[in-house]
Amino acid sequence: MFDFFQIIDFKNNISGEGKFSFLNNPHYNNIKSTEYKRNYKNSFVTYLERNETNYNFFEKSNNVIFIFGTVYTNNLYEKKHDVKPMKANAEYVFRLYLQFGDDLAKYLKGSFVIIIFDSECNETKIISDRMNVLPLYYAYNDNYFILSSSVRMILDTKLVSKELNKTALTEQIIFDYTLGNKTHFREISRIENGMIYNVSIGGISGSSYWSVENLYNAKLLRKKESLDLLTEQLHYNTNLYCTDADKVLIAVTGGFDGRANLALLERKKDDFLCYSYGMPGSQQVEIPEKICESLNYNFKPVILDEKYELEHDECTLDAIEHSNATAPILRSNYPFAYKNLKNFSDVIITGLFGSEVMRPLHNLGIMINDYSEKLFLSDNPEKELKNIFESIIKKNYLRKEIIESSYDDVWNELKKEYFDKYNKYDKILRFFFFILQEGVRKYFSQEIQIERVYVTTRFPFFDDDFVELMYKTPFAGMYNGFLGKSKFKRRKGQLLYAHIYRRFKPELGRFRLDRGYEPDDLLKLFPFNFISIYKGIRKTSAYKKIKGNDTFNSEKWTEGFIRDTLSEESKYDVFGKGLRDNFENKSYLKDLLKYSHFISLKKYFDSV
Numbered sequence: 001m002f003d004f005f006q007i008i009d010f011k012n013n014i015s016g017e018g019k020f021s022f023l024n025n026p027h028y029n030n031i032k033s034t035e036y037k038r039n040y041k042n043s044f045v046t047y048l049e050r051n052e053t054n055y056n057f058f059e060k061s062n063n064v065i066f067i068f069g070t071v072y073t074n075n076l077y078e079k080k081h082d083v084k085p086m087k088a089n090a091e092y093v094f095r096l097y098l099q100f101g102d103d104l105a106k107y108l109k110g111s112f113v114i115i116i117f118d119s120e121c122n123e124t125k126i127i128s129d130r131m132n133v134l135p136l137y138y139a140y141n142d143n144y145f146i147l148s149s150s151v152r153m154i155l156d157t158k159l160v161s162k163e164l165n166k167t168a169l170t171e172q173i174i175f176d177y178t179l180g181n182k183t184h185f186r187e188i189s190r191i192e193n194g195m196i197y198n199v200s201i202g203g204i205s206g207s208s209y210w211s212v213e214n215l216y217n218a219k220l221l222r223k224k225e226s227l228d229l230l231t232e233q234l235h236y237n238t239n240l241y242c243t244d245a246d247k248v249l250i251a252v253t254g255g256f257d258g259r260a261n262l263a264l265l266e267r268k269k270d271d272f273l274c275y276s277y278g279m280p281g282s283q284q285v286e287i288p289e290k291i292c293e294s295l296n297y298n299f300k301p302v303i304l305d306e307k308y309e310l311e312h313d314e315c316t317l318d319a320i321e322h323s324n325a326t327a328p329i330l331r332s333n334y335p336f337a338y339k340n341l342k343n344f345s346d347v348i349i350t351g352l353f354g355s356e357v358m359r360p361l362h363n364l365g366i367m368i369n370d371y372s373e374k375l376f377l378s379d380n381p382e383k384e385l386k387n388i389f390e391s392i393i394k395k396n397y398l399r400k401e402i403i404e405s406s407y408d409d410v411w412n413e414l415k416k417e418y419f420d421k422y423n424k425y426d427k428i429l430r431f432f433f434f435i436l437q438e439g440v441r442k443y444f445s446q447e448i449q450i451e452r453v454y455v456t457t458r459f460p461f462f463d464d465d466f467v468e469l470m471y472k473t474p475f476a477g478m479y480n481g482f483l484g485k486s487k488f489k490r491r492k493g494q495l496l497y498a499h500i501y502r503r504f505k506p507e508l509g510r511f512r513l514d515r516g517y518e519p520d521d522l523l524k525l526f527p528f529n530f531i532s533i534y535k536g537i538r539k540t541s542a543y544k545k546i547k548g549n550d551t552f553n554s555e556k557w558t559e560g561f562i563r564d565t566l567s568e569e570s571k572y573d574v575f576g577k578g579l580r581d582n583f584e585n586k587s588y589l590k591d592l593l594k595y596s597h598f599i600s601l602k603k604y605f606d607s608v
Contacts, residue, residue, distance in 0.1 A: 069112035226473035237460035254514030257351020277302035325604035328596035338454035353462035396578025516540030
């Protein structure tokens with residue numbers, strides 16, 4: 001199930017037949033889907049599956065269960081009930097719920113939101129996975145409860161205000177995402193991770209069954225034991241996540257993560273297709289192409305060339321729509337890629353989250369930015385936040401009064417959820433909790449939401465069992481020079497990859513990485529490892545100085561889209577003159593990620 005919508009009318013009978021449909025949206029015109037519609041006494045549900053199936057739906061008496069996403073049982077369930085981790089359908093999950101009640105959540109992993117609806121009492125229970133990156137959104141008042149994967153579907157009911165959330169917009173300009181359960185609309189919230197919600201006419205309540213704090217361990221496993229346990233877990237995950245697919249797509253780049261999945265995969269060569277995307281000549285295409293050619297694997301490059309440029313703006317609109325405007329206009333490559341790949345398979349195995357879990361988070365332009373680093377590493381975060389507010393006002397992307405009116409709300413949330421909640425930890429660990437809870441999840445959630453309508457994205461590295469094990473070992477990024485200031489410590493997290501290649505497919509350790517060295521270089525004794533790695537990095541650095549970014553040319557591709565968006569009259573009087581001024585004087589190119597988020601928001605707001 002890749003899209004879901006439910007409306008509950010607490011006071012009157014309701015029928016949504018023909019009224020509420022994802023397929024009314026032109027962005028679904030070429031999406032392969034089977035639409036289901038189900039009417040109940042006071043509720044209507046519609047959802048999309050790729051094919052005809054009842055796998056994610058089960059009904060018994062007045063109990064109805066829906067699974068949005070994919071559910072697996074976990075290692076704890078195996079330990080207590082001697083059942084190996086497996087994919088679970090709605091009927092199986094319902095049986096577990098009858099047996100364990102809310103404790104059901106302890107035994108599940110995957111990427112999901114489970115909805116258990118009592119059609120007689122009009123009560124709903126919602127369970128989200130621990131690190132949820134495939135969210136549902138909801139609106140609640142005395143008369144209605146609306147739950148959907150599409151913010152537009154909620155707004156289109158005309159039962160929810162389209163008033164914008166000023167605090168969320170301010171957080172967006174600071175962090176590049178909104179915090180907590182906020183969306184850009186005041187009356188719409190996001191289902192949070194690791195939560196169990198109970199919804200009825202009496203109200204909505206939520207309780208957390210998991211926290212990122214659970215990941216921290218003061219005592220770590222030994223290195224050798226860690227390598228063996230992590231490798232075994234990842235090997236099992238990679239193949240578990242393919243069990244329901246005849247054929248799979250394997251994302252392989254010039255880096256470590258996808259190559260690790262390729263090493264661990266137990267499939268006949270004709271049952272998987274490797275792919276990558278980038279401009280002609282990109283290292284992210286040429287390196288995996290060389291690997292696949294040498295090993296006789298099927299490979300399909302998605303070249304971002306003239307054809308992509310012609311389809312760019314259409315794909316950008318699709319990316320904005322399917323991400324619910326959480327993604328910037330820089331993400332048009334996802335729709336383009338999966339429109340071209342989905343005919344081979346609708347299941348992809350990616351290396352998403354691998355580097356983020358195993359290496360220090362040192363790329364400030366991705367999960368964290370300068371503002372969040374300064375804030376969380378400051379000795380006086382409240383004062384630092386005031387400095388940040390002065391800085392974002394100068395950008396003039398949002399009207400000054402909107403930003404100024406949001407200060408208290410932003411500070412109070414940060415203080416409550418991070419500075420007070422984790423006050424027994426040092427500021428580095430507090431920052432880690434923030435990055436994992438907010439940054440990593442919400443950055444990758446943009447991509448997962450876009451991809452969901454084309455393919456089902458599976459990520460063995462972000463599996464709950466693997467993540468919890470990883471943070472018991474010395475290979476987790478948080479224990480190795482967290483901010484990546486030490487390049488030597490940063491390499492430590494890469495040893496697991498080299499170990500995986502050596503054990504499962506030694507040939508993969510001998511192909512150059514986009515970093516310039518080979519994985520096998522990591523396994524050499526000092527100083528030979530240092531010499532090989534240093535030479536490779538120097539060579540790559542020289543290449544980048546000459547070629548620049550050889551994968552994307554976002555500055556060129558987005559220019560026309562930005563110009564067209566700025567030429568359209570805004571429905572909402574929230575944006576400042578900085579959007580237009582910075583485009584005209586080209587200064588936006590120095591702040592492209594943040595700027596492109598606000599172009600995405602303007603386009604989306606003007607369309608709802």
